[in-house]
Amino acid sequence: MESEKKVPKGWSHYATKREEFEAYVDASEKHSGTACATLRALVEDPAPFGNLMQCASAETYAGKRLRMSAWVKSRIKDGRSQLWLRIDGDWKSAAGNPGCFDNMNDRPIIGSSEWTKYDLVVQLPPTSTNIAFGLMLFGNGQVWLDDVTFEEVSEDVPLTGSYTEGKPKSFSNLNFED
Secondary structure, eight states: OOOOOOOOTTOEEEETTGGGEEEEEETTOOSSSSOEEEEEESSSSOOSOEEEEEEEEOTTTTTSEEEEEEEEEEEEEEEEEEEEEEEEEOOSSTTOOOOOEEOOTTSOBOSEEEEEEEEEEEEOOTTEEEEEEEEEEEEEEEEEEEEEEEEEEOTTSOOOSGGGSOOOSSOOOTTSOO
8 A cells, every 4th residue: 555645744845736746755765764755746747846845934044154955866857956945034124135045046956866965055144034945846757855954154155056146236228228
């Protein structure tokens, strides 16, 4: 008898079309321990994405540099997978410092891979209130997630994600005449 496929305790499953993705605890795979989580497309050409995520208070890490590490295994037939880390808070105050987001858009997980460790590093503004994170699957395939950790790191650990690269100081071609 096949065991019931349940979303891992403390986690949420969201998908553009929920019926096209499933997320559950997988006891037949693991990086360590006895199980991991998996996110899988149920159809050949699924809606844009499925997501396994969790949220918690940012109180412990507010004003600090945070590294999220996670181990991912992939069997992606068509598409990509990405870990993501988003920090919410009061960005309107003088202490606010937006830009606390990394979704691995500049370094997605593609194809098939064995267990690989990925790091996402963000600087939390002092006004941070919430940490949201997870694993997304865009397209057809399956990914496994295990051993997610969070740790404060020093300022010499580089930030990750394309948001850290230099951005123009002003907008351009807003009337599309250039």
